Amino acid sequence: MPSSVRPRSALQEALGAAVSCEVAGDPTTLATHSTDASNYRHVPLLVVRPESAEDVTAVLRVCAEHGAPVLPRGAATSIGGQATNEAVILDFTRHLNRVLEIDTDARTARVEPGLVLDRLREQVAAYGLTFGPDPSTHSRCTIGGMIGNNACGSHSVAWGKTVDNVRALEIALRDGTRLEVGPTSPDELESLCAREDSVGQLYRSLRALRDEYLSDIRLGFPKLPRRVSGYNLEYLLPENGFDVAKALVGTEGTCVTILSAVVDLVPSPVSRALVVLGFGSGIDAADAVPALLDLPVLTMEGIEMGLVQALDARKPGEESKLPEGNAWLYLETGGESAAEAVENARRAAERADQVGASVLLVEDPVAQRKLWRIREEGAGLATRLADGSEAWSGWEDAAVPPERLGQYLREFDLLMDEHGRKGVVYGHFGDGCLHVRIDFPLAAPDAKQAYRAFLTDAANLVVAHGGSLSGEHGDGQARAELLPLMFPPRLMTAFAEFKAAFDPGNGMNPGRVVDPAPLDADLRTVIAPPVLPTRSRLALHADGGDLAAASRRCVGVGKCVSAVSVSGGMMCPSYRATGKEEHSTRGRARLLFEMLAGDVITDGWRSTEVRDALDLCLGCKACKSDCPVGVDMASYRTEFLSRHYDRRLRPMAHYTMGALPRWLRLGAPMAKAFNAVAASPLSRVIKRLGGIAAERDLPVLASPTFRSWFTKREAPQGSGGRTPIVLWPDTFTNYLDPQVGRDAVAVLEALGYEVHIPARNVCCGLTWHSTGQLGAARRVLRRSLDVLQPWLERGVPVVGLEPSCTALLRKDGAEVLPDDPRVRMLGESVRTFAEQIGEAGLPEVSSTEDRVITQVHCHQHADLGYDADTRLLDSVAGEVQVLREGCCGLAGNFGFERGHYQVSVEVAEHQLLPALRAARPGTVVHADGFSCRTQIRQLSEHEPAHLASLTARALGCVS
Incomplete structure (x- = not known):
């Protein structure tokens, strides 16, 4: 805690008196908020979950009085370390998450900062509109976080970065002052500068900054579509309308707190098609990009074999169908009709011969979705290399002009070899932005030196190609120290003056972008090594029997905290029921990490914080298959319970239902x-x-x-x-x-x-x-x-x-x-049973059931696969509705244990119970799990059947 900050207890007391919302400083909350999706760890001072704009401004005023830094934060999927700090965290994931207004004529929406992107897209889809930027975390990232990070996503070729889609911002300054910012005409600017308050001082400072550094701003930024590093000072130029809102996009919470935003909406294509081009290598794919940039495509994404192999290993029997090659480009097209989308796709496919690629044109939306899953889960899939070694972020999103991408990638490969590093490359090839996770030796004695040496050399390489240190994920702590390699000294001074204009006391997310913390400080593997023995009792083959490596498997990409159902996903049912971070797979993994470190969670295997968080883990195993990193929380829970209750009395349910x-x-x-x-x-x-x-x-x-x-x-x-x-x-x-x-x-x-x-x-x-x-x-x-x-x-x-x-x-x-x-x-x-029947071959039978609703058992989803069951169901039933996005909620002994009933019911309400209530009369409910059948019997009027019984009926051989 900075020396100027008063003790946490006094700060918490003052905040508790100023607001009615939650102010948390308990070990569980501090542990779950101690990191983001980066390599860094900072235990926060407190976590506040504001319920109104008034709460936000009150918190800012109290923190200013106490000298406490503040960090506004969304879903914490930031990879550069900008969403973790020793500060009071304003957590916007619980509240301030509404769409306030949709203007279809202007094609805009006013939204609160905690709104999840997919929630916005759901609400505007009825008008044929969408929000253009779409990072792979679209199911959980917040609009406030996207603005703070200047997020981009796969469709930036068509719709640009977040900065290109922001009209206005309602902001709060460090002292609690509220104002609306956006484009400012010369007359408005004069009027604002004439004010005798903090707003007038702000605008006078910004005007002076613009005038002083006019030529530096015009000449100092690299010309490329994916420059995210640094501050967007170019939007203060007269030719850009002195747009303070756009200038604040990408400031990573270092200047202001966003209260609401007016964002642009774009027409969403009615239909889409996908062309996949196959190449011999990622370099070949990068070399092909310039010849494809004139095509009418929405995306131009690149992936390599390593991602495909990682996903296929996780889903045996569901191998990805791609054209021949070792690297691929995804070219998505859109249109007002399926025919138009396919015609555009054919134009793209015709370039295959020109660039020496194999080609696959995919029209079916389901098949497209399966292929997109490889790309969207890249950040997680790439965290484990083919040999099982850990791979890390830190240098994962540099960007260069697209026409230089191939040469840059060649030299980057040489740099990796020089440092003895490995990684899988993928990314937004059409914008020249490369993603890669690298096997930095972050658990080795020379972790800091090796990390710093590589990042410094990599920064010099990308700058030599006229590129940006960050093309999407922002600077954070990982790259801010390297910004002087990219920007001239006067522009760096301008960045500092820009921050000071909004935050003169340096209380907003300090140590990021301006006056940055060292890039090799606060690495969580270095500053929080395990103090407990980490050899597991279970084999934990995926992590070599090391619980510490297992706890690090979670890298914070946050698919488990998705605000909307992810197609085919069941993770994480207890989080969906409670909305609490500690009940997500990510939150539980962080608690285990902190338990092993012994700093925030101090009772080791006797920890009540870890026990209570795992108490609501259903053991459904959905994380094992749905988490991009393959976190197996059900096994970690078993390991913890084994040690927590060593030579101790257990809960009575362990003696009854456990036996x-x-x-x-x-x-x-x-x-x-x-x-x-x-x-x-x-x-x-x-x-x-x-x-x-x-x-x-x-x-x-x-x-x-x-x-x-x-x-x-x-x-x-x-x-x-x-x-x-x-x-x-x-x-x-x-x-x-x-x-x-x-x-x-x-x-x-x-x-x-x-x-x-x-x-x-x-x-x-x-x-x-x-x-x-x-x-x-x-x-x-x-x-x-x-x-x-x-x-x-x-x-x-x-x-x-x-x-x-x-x-x-x-x-x-x-x-x-x-x-x-x-x-x-x-x-x-x-x-x-279905696999065995499939081997035998079922004779042709008449469907005995017209309509069947199927509840897929979580363990079957995670470990066994459901293709054989689907085929058998199609043979013995007519219309089949498969429920794949929710646990039944009973989950073995979970729903029977005292204290779990309400959560069990809420989990069932996610998908199962609504589907049963909506079922037409005569619908047969199928569930192979005894727990699933029991939950259905006890919470509905239906009598469920096992697949064996349905098959017996179809064959006329019921025993």
């Missing part, structure tokens, strides 16, 4: 008596003692169990010589829903299989694993492997019916028992 298979096995012989008690008033006592939510109905024990039915039934005639398979009798099917197992047996035997079940009770250990009881999980899984071993050695398929158990057998078993070779054999043998 559910044991209790069901003991209770099965007394099913009738148990069910009678569960339906009586005594159930309240059982739930209270068992840590179960009072609002929940206890499940009904089945009699007979699936195993009992299977062992007593008569074997089908003529079963000899059939192909053997093992059907896994999971706990939920066996004790609670045996009809699913019976239907599965009927279908598999109808298709010619000889169905077996293990000779003794088996269990995957899921419930012990999810509650962090790893010792028990290992024992249970090892016993089951003993039973299965003869089948595994023969290569007999093991078919699972419950997705969560099937996923553990296929994937997580290797994390639990990494040294047992039978786990690998098991993973290779496991099939989902």
Whole structure:
């Protein structure tokens, strides 16, 4: 904390007295706000979540009185370090997030700074309009953050940077003064300068700055479309209308706080098409750019093989369909009709021969979306190289004139080789802007020296090509120190005077752009190394068994805090329900990082802050597949719970639901008596003692169990010589829903299989694993492997019916028992029911269900894939609506645990329950997960069915 700042407690007390909104200084909030998406870490003084413009100005006044720096902040996806500082953070993500006015005639909208870009685009889409700039974080980045950073995005070829799309700003100065700024006529400027208040002083200073540095401003900026570095002083020139609003775009919160903005809207193409050109290398793609710049395209984006391989590795079976090559250019076209968009695309495709490229023209919107996913998730995908090593930001968005891109890339590759560095290049090739994450040795003893040496050499290289240190992400702490290499001394002085005109006391986000902090200071891996042992109990293969590396896997790109549903995404259900950062995957990863560092979170594995944040983690695993970086918070949660409750009493739910298979096995012989008690008033006592939510109905024990039915039934005639398979009798099917197992047996035997079940009770250990009881999980899984071993050695398929158990057998078993070779054999043998039916081939049947709504189980989404299920559903049903954007909310034991019921329901309200309420009469609800079916039964009037039951009905072989 700067020496001039009064103690945090006094500041918090003063702010609490001045505003009615949240003023937070607890360890959880400080930890979750200690960094952005950059390499830097600064623990904030406090975090304030203003609910009105009056709150903002009150906070500014109090902070000025206390000498406390202020940082206005949006979604904190900034990569340069401009959204982290030892300051009072004004967090705009909760409030001040509305569209205030839409003027369709002027094609403008007035918006508050906390508004998420996609929310704006949703609201103006009804008028055929959109906001042009569209960074890859469009589902969570705020308009205020975009203005602060001068964000661009993939469509800047058509619609420019944010600065090109801002009309006016309502701002607050450091002393709380509010004013509206924008273009200023000479008469208006004279009038403003004549005022005898802080506004008059501001405009007099700006006018004097313009007059003093007129020629420097006109001559000192490089001529290229993607110059984001430095301040936009050119907009103070007479020929640019003395536009103070545009001059403030890209100032990174160092000058003012934005209260609202008037932004331009542009017509959105009715239809789009995509041309993909394939090249031998990224350099070849860059060389082709000048020959393509005259095409009528909306985008010209470049990607390399490394990104494609990273995404394909995360989604096996869903490999990206691209034309031949090792690097590609995306050329998107638009039109007032599909025919016009395709015609424009054909014009682009015809250039393929001229530039020596292979070509693919994509008309289908779904196929386009799949290809765009590679590009949009680049910032996350590039954080791990092919060998598993970590790659970092810092020099990730330099820009040069597009016609020099190929030569710059050649020399940049040589520079990487000289420094012994690797990285995957992608970016906005049409604007000459390259993105790359580099394997800086930030965990090595020479981290700072290596980082500084490379960035200095890279800055000199880009300046030599007439480029900009930043072409999109801003200067922040990563590049501001290097600005004197790009700008002459007088222009650097002009930057300082510009900031001083708005912020004479240097209280707005200090240490950025002007008087910058050193680029190699405050690197989070250097200043916050782990003080706890980080070797994990789970294997954590993706991070070499190192929990510290796992906690660093999250780089803060923030897909988990998306304000809108991301197509095909389920992450992060608890954040969607609560809106609290600590309940996002990103927030939890930061808490784990700070716990290991021991500074902000001081109780180590006993931390209540980490425990409470993870308490609302559903263990859905959606982050494992939906997070661009592959953060596996469900596994980290298991690891934490294992250590947090070492030699300590656990919550009662861990003893009851965590050991559910044991209790069901003991209770099965007394099913009738148990069910009678569960339906009586005594159930309240059982739930209270068992840590179960009072609002929940206890499940009904089945009699007979699936195993009992299977062992007593008569074997089908003529079963000899059939192909053997093992059907896994999971706990939920066996004790609670045996009809699913019976239907599965009927279908598999109808298709010619000889169905077996293990000779003794088996269990995957899921419930012990999810509650962090790893010792028990290992024992249970090892016993089951003993039973299965003869089948595994023969290569007999093991078919699972419950997705969560099937996923553990296929994937997580290797994390639990990494040294047992039978786990690998098991993973290779496991099939989902749909996969096994797909191998057998289902005979042609008539659809027995006209319309089906399908709730995809989270673990199937994350670990197993759903293509085989989709094909089978299409065979046995008519119209199928697949729900892919939300967890059911029950999530194993989560929704049953006391204190979780309301969140469980709110999660279900994201997509599942609205879809059920909107379903037409006669619609069949399909859900393979027992938890999903239980949630549906308890929160709706529907009786859901398993895919095995739907298939049995279609074949007419219901058991």
